[in-house]
Amino acid sequence: MNNRVLKVLPRGQDKSARQLRRQGFVPAIYYGGNQAPRQLVASRRELNSLMRQLGESALFEIAMEEDVRTVILKEVQRDPVTREVIHIDLQDLAHNEKVGMNIPIRLVGADELESKGRVLQRQAETVNVEGYAHLLPSHIDVYVGDMEPGDVIKVCDLRVDGDIAILDPLDRIVAIVLTPE
Template identity: 30%
Template sequence: MTAVKQIEASARAQVGKGAARAVRRQGQTPAVIYGGGAAPEAIALDANKTRQLIYGGHFLTTIFEVSVAGKKQRVIPRDYQLDPVKDFPIHVDFLRVAAGQTVTVQVPVHVVGQDASPGVKNGGLVQIIEHSIEIIVAPEHIPEAFEVSVAGLEIGDQLEAKVLKLPEGAKLTFGSDATIVTIAPPTVEAEPEADAAAEAPAEARA
């Protein structure tokens, strides 16, 4: 399960595009905390630290304890925007989380066991159908990833969502019979002779 991470922020007195640009010029990333029955709260984060958190992985499934002027509250990132050219964060949305609350998150799928799959050894290809799984779960039980093993699978075999080990109280947002990963047949290459014949001039084939 993901651990709660600490993050420092400062309050923003003004909102809007102009105010957001001013925040970015100061080396900060504008953000908003909303939900939990309280009014939205505009904050600013250190831009470099925010970038590190986003590119460090699992950002959207991590619970943060945000401290603003000594006041702490638990949140989970709901969305973020990156500059299309320079890839630095230009805005983050946080959702407040409270005890007893559930959230909907996308959890990445990690496939293991390829070296123990007869299908892979015989040339089969691991085809991941669902790279992430959406679940409804309590924030404290959000997993960093779902590990799915293809050990023992033959070509043509598949694994469905029912094999996932869901956290306590978690639910899938789709059917448990949905395919997550399959061992596809190897790619068949065209015969060299057939390729040569196809490329030859028509008069040469007459």
């Protein structure tokens, strides 16, 4: 099976969400398209593996019954104490439909910066973008290893595909390099 596919099952009404969680499942709701919302369950282990690999705002496919659909993880609910995923919302996406979502920003080279005695102060974890579902990246990388004290990375400095529009203000600060006092 593809590593970007999550197998889901219809949720029966005979078990509570708590019982499902004890058995290693995460309750889910699937909505979108021309269908009524459907209650599903997914394996906690498979879901956690997929989220570690792709992030919480990634596009992936779900295999339900005999159908495979492209979805986005629209909402992830976590237990406030254990931080375990307790419920997810999956939104159906069509390839010919534009979607807005927050894409994580990865700052690459932060170790190099710290080895030079500089501190990277992060101001934004994600950037809001819009584009066709199949073109959206799972993250945006920004190299920061050669930055000098006082250098600033803004949203306008982020590089994305030409078919993707950044919706955040272009002067919004992503990160600043400082020298420790």
